[in-house]
Amino acid sequence: MVEIVGNRSDFVEIRVIITTTDESLLLEADQRYQVQELNRGDSLQLFCRHAFRDTKPAKDYVELSNDVVEYCGGLPLALKVLGSCLYGKNQARWESVIDRLRKFPNSEIQKKLRISFDTLDESTLKNTFLDIACFFIGRKKEYVAKVLEGRYGYNPEDDFGTLIERSLIKVDDSGTIDMHDLLRGMGREIVKEESPENPAQRSRIWSQEDAWIVLKMQMGTEVVKGLTLDVRRSEDKSLSTGSFTKMKNLKLLQIDGAELTGSFERLSKVLTWICWLECPLEFLPSDFSLDYVVVIDMQYSNIRELWKKKKMFNNLKILDLSYSKNLVKTPNLYSSSLEKLLLEGCSSLVEVHQSIGHSKSLVCLNIWGCSQLKELPECMGDIESFTELLADGINNEQFLSSVGHLKCVRKLSLRGHWKGDWNLPYRPSPNSSWISAFRITPTSIIWRVLGKLKLDGYGLSERATNCVDFGGLSALEELDLSRNEFFSLPSGIGILSKLRLLTVQECGNLVSIPELPSNLENLDTFGCKSMQWVRLPIQAKKYLSLFLIGCPDLMEIEGMEGLSNHGWFISYITKNKLSNNYKKSLAE
Numbered sequence: 001m002v003e004i005v006g007n008r009s010d011f012v013e014i015r016v017i018i019t020t021t022d023e024s025l026l027l028e029a030d031q032r033y034q035v036q037e038l039n040r041g042d043s044l045q046l047f048c049r050h051a052f053r054d055t056k057p058a059k060d061y062v063e064l065s066n067d068v069v070e071y072c073g074g075l076p077l078a079l080k081v082l083g084s085c086l087y088g089k090n091q092a093r094w095e096s097v098i099d100r101l102r103k104f105p106n107s108e109i110q111k112k113l114r115i116s117f118d119t120l121d122e123s124t125l126k127n128t129f130l131d132i133a134c135f136f137i138g139r140k141k142e143y144v145a146k147v148l149e150g151r152y153g154y155n156p157e158d159d160f161g162t163l164i165e166r167s168l169i170k171v172d173d174s175g176t177i178d179m180h181d182l183l184r185g186m187g188r189e190i191v192k193e194e195s196p197e198n199p200a201q202r203s204r205i206w207s208q209e210d211a212w213i214v215l216k217m218q219m220g221t222e223v224v225k226g227l228t229l230d231v232r233r234s235e236d237k238s239l240s241t242g243s244f245t246k247m248k249n250l251k252l253l254q255i256d257g258a259e260l261t262g263s264f265e266r267l268s269k270v271l272t273w274i275c276w277l278e279c280p281l282e283f284l285p286s287d288f289s290l291d292y293v294v295v296i297d298m299q300y301s302n303i304r305e306l307w308k309k310k311k312m313f314n315n316l317k318i319l320d321l322s323y324s325k326n327l328v329k330t331p332n333l334y335s336s337s338l339e340k341l342l343l344e345g346c347s348s349l350v351e352v353h354q355s356i357g358h359s360k361s362l363v364c365l366n367i368w369g370c371s372q373l374k375e376l377p378e379c380m381g382d383i384e385s386f387t388e389l390l391a392d393g394i395n396n397e398q399f400l401s402s403v404g405h406l407k408c409v410r411k412l413s414l415r416g417h418w419k420g421d422w423n424l425p426y427r428p429s430p431n432s433s434w435i436s437a438f439r440i441t442p443t444s445i446i447w448r449v450l451g452k453l454k455l456d457g458y459g460l461s462e463r464a465t466n467c468v469d470f471g472g473l474s475a476l477e478e479l480d481l482s483r484n485e486f487f488s489l490p491s492g493i494g495i496l497s498k499l500r501l502l503t504v505q506e507c508g509n510l511v512s513i514p515e516l517p518s519n520l521e522n523l524d525t526f527g528c529k530s531m532q533w534v535r536l537p538i539q540a541k542k543y544l545s546l547f548l549i550g551c552p553d554l555m556e557i558e559g560m561e562g563l564s565n566h567g568w569f570i571s572y573i574t575k576n577k578l579s580n581n582y583k584k585s586l587a588e
Contacts, residue, residue, distance in 0.1 A: 037074025037180075044069050046076060050083025064094045071101055073181050078109050105185045113186045116166050124152050128159045129168055132177060133187025134206040135228055135252060141175050143295065146317045146339075150272035150294030151251050200224065204252075215239050220247040232257030232278055241266040251292075264288035272315075276301070282326070283308060291315070299323050306331035310355070313337065321346060322366070334358045344368040344390075352377055364388040368413075371395075375402035384408050392416075392454075410475075412450055416457040416483075452478040460484040462509075471495050479503070487511055494537075504528060526550050535559055 018029065038046065045055050047069055052058055057065035068086070072078035085106070086094055120126050128148055136144045141160060148156045163169045170178045179187075188206060195201035199210035200219040204226045211229040214220055216239070224247045231237045234257070241262035244250065250268035254275040265287040272294045279301035286309065290296070295318045304326045313335035320342040321327055329351035330343065338359040343349060349370045356362070357379030365380075367373060368390050375398050380386060386408055391399070392415040403412070450473055460481065470479075471492025479496075481489070482505035493499070494515030502520060504510060506527035516523065518537040525531055527550040536544070536559030548554060 038076060038079070039074065040069065043072060043074050043079055047072070047079045047083045050080050051086045053087070060091060061094065064091065064098065067098050068101075071098070071181075075180060075182055077112060078106070078182055081106060081108050081112075105182070105189050109182060110186050110189060113183060114190070116168055117186065117190070120162070120166070122159075124154075125159050125162060127152070128156055129163055130187050130191055130204065131226065131252070132163075132169060133179060133184045134191060134204040135226055135254070136177060137179050137184060139177060141171050141177050143318065144177060147252070147273045147295050150292065150315060150317075194223075215243040218243045218245070220244060220250075222246060222249050224250055226250070226252030228252075228254035228275075229258065230254070230256040230277075244268060273297075279303065294318070296320065301327075303327055305329060306333075310334060317361075318342070329353055330356065337361055339385075340364045340366075342366045343370060346370050347372065349373050352380075354379060356380060357382065359383065360385065362386045364390070366390040367394065368392045374398050376406070378402070378405050381405035381407045387411060389413070392456075395458075408449065410449065410451040412452065413454040414458060415454050415480075416459050448472065449475055451475055454480040455484070456480050457483040460486055460490070462486050462488070474498070477501070482506055485509055489513060489515070493517065521545065523547065529553065532556070533558060 044057070044065065047065060048054050048057050051065065051068075052061070068082055069079070072082065082097075082101075085108075086097060089097070117126065117129065120129070131148060131151070132144065136147070145156055145160070148159075160169070160171070164171060168179070168183060172178060191202055191204050191206075194203060198219075199205050199207065200214045200221050201223050203223060205211045205214060205224060206226075206228050208229060211227055212231075214224075214227075215229065218240070220243060227247070227250065237257055237259045239255070239258050239260055241260050241264055245266045247268055249270065251270055251272045253268070253271055253273065256275065256277040258276070259280050264285040267288065269289045270292050271290065272292055274290070274293055274295070275297040277297070277299050279298050282302055282304045284303075284307050286307065290311075290313070292315055293313070294315050296316065297318070297320045299320055299322045301321065301324045303321060303324050305328060306321070310332045311334065313333065314337060316333075316335045316338050318340045319331075319333075319338060320340075322342050323345040324343075325345075325347055327343070327346045327349055329349065330341070330353045332353050332355050334355055336358070339361050340363060341356070341359075342364075344366045345368065347369060349367070350372050352365075352367075352373070354377050357377060360383060362380075362383050363385055365386070365388070369392065371393055373394055374396065384407075386406065388411040389403070389406065389409050390413045391403070392413055394414070395416060400414075403409075403414075453473065453476060462485070470476075470490050473479075473492075473496060475498060476496050477498050478501040479493070479499060480503040482503055484504075484507055486507065487509045488511065489504070493502070494517055496517045497519055499517045500519060500521045501524075502516070502522070503524045504513075505524060507525075508527075508529055510525075510528045511530050511532055513523075513525070513531075513534045515535070516537045518539045520537065521543060522545045523534075524547040525534070526547055529550065530553055531548075531551040532553050533556040534546075534548070534554075536557065538559065546557070548557075
């Protein structure tokens with residue numbers, strides 16, 4: 001661009017518009033606009049301009065036109081190409097073209113889409129794209145990153161960034177990887193070109209039909225690096241481990257619902273990802289080699305105990321046994337690399353094995369809904385990397401006492417209900433003795449370092465909160481006390497100097513909030529039907545958002561005058577007891 005128009009300073013009053021599929025070329029651009037896919041109405045109109053030379057489909061072609069528009073997914077290139085292709089053809093030929101598109105991508109569209117893929121510099125970057133297209137659409141980026149790091153030996157974060165810049169993948173606000181259907185089809189077609197007629201000679205097998213045939217007929221070869229199969233809804237789930245004998249280079253394996261028979265020694269020795277949802281086994285066989293595995297994903301399994309003897313893992317980073325209803329205790333696991341242990345919904349779990357103390361890289365333990373669990377091993381308090389504990393739905397005194405040993409946890413969730421039974425929250429009695437174990441004092445290490453605490457639906461009553469002094473939570477930044485039974489907030493909240501977010505949604509008995517910390521940025525009292533008044537801090541933070549929706553008894557917000565020179569936002573419904581003059585002053 002510099003060679004064409006010179007330096008930017010030479011064209012101060014000239015607006016230059018650049019269109020590109022490579023966002024990295026726009027590093028010095030003043031403004032960027034991400035072009036979105038067309039909505040259904042605009043897509044249909046663009047398609048019809050090319051297919052009918054009109055803005056709407058012909059009478060007998062409405063349903064067929066909608067099928068094509070659905071296939072194109074809002075991509076203008078595809079709408080134009082297919083519209084022109086179908087122009088002037090009768091209904092029979094339209095139906096033939098649409099049927100073919102469901103099995104074989106349009107070559108002209110593929111050729112133009114492939115330009116972005118072909119310009120990728122590194123072979124590993126291309127392989128990352130192909131792995132995502134075949135196996136990982138709809139999964140969390142963090143999860144996929146761990147798998148691919150194990151597969152290729154380096155952190156793929158820069159690869160993800162490049163693929164996003166080239167508009168080949170998208171990552172939404174929740175961290176989920178997505179890809180346009182036509183780009184997915186393009187990636188899979190590239191893999192198919194490796195061996196058009198024999199799927200066993202392709203690097204990746206994603207088609208359920210192809211995977212079943214290759215395994216059932218024992219056609220596997222050393223070429224296969226990844227395979228996915230889901231037989232959870234099939235009548236025939238049985239496969240021989242002999243089907244994998246020749247797949248010596250297999251690294252990515254998903255066999256949801258499969259019932260494997262035979263020696264597990266026949267499986268690949270270099271697996272880095274094993275996803276086996278609804279695994280029927282009670283134990284993993286001792287001859288199952290997992291030396292290189294990075295992610296074990298065995299949710300909804302029949303596992304009682306993952307293995308009977310001690311296992312050493314040098315590469316395992318994520319172990320997910322969530323919703324394995326028969327799991328009694330966590331495995332005897334020695335892994336210096338384990339970062340996440342996910343046991344959500346394991347309702348029979350009674351013990352976390354002491355060996356977890358050797359997992360010096362552990363960051364997160366998710367035991368949501370493990371209501372039978374009595375305690376956490378004291379050795380977990382010495383794991384410096386262990387910063388996140390999700391323990392919703394566990395309400396016994398012994399467990400709460402063991403939580404106090406955790407020295408480094410920054411995010412703690414102890415909600416009285418968990419998402420598995422959200423509509424039936426646990427409401428313990430205000431007289432329950434376990435609340436005494438929940439005393440928050442400056443001498444309790446965990447409370448002094450905690451940054452995020454969720455006690456949503458924990459049954460905290462007025463009497464129970466008298467046992468709790470939140471002033472000891474000196475590092476707390478986010479606090480959720482929603483759906484509790486107290487009439488006033490627990491003491492000490494007003495002196496939490498680092499607290500930015502306070503959520504007290506649907507606290508039906510809460511009448512007033514007389515004390516708030518000065519650095520608070522967000523207060524959410526949605527659904528507090530008894531709330532009458534709120535007192536804002538005298539020296540409020542510059543930006544303060546108040547969400548007071550669903551508070552029909554609200555009469556006064558004291559301290560608003562102190563925000564006159566600050567940026568603030570207030571949201572409330574009109575059906576409350578604030579005077580009209582007061583509402584008018586707020587609006588002004």
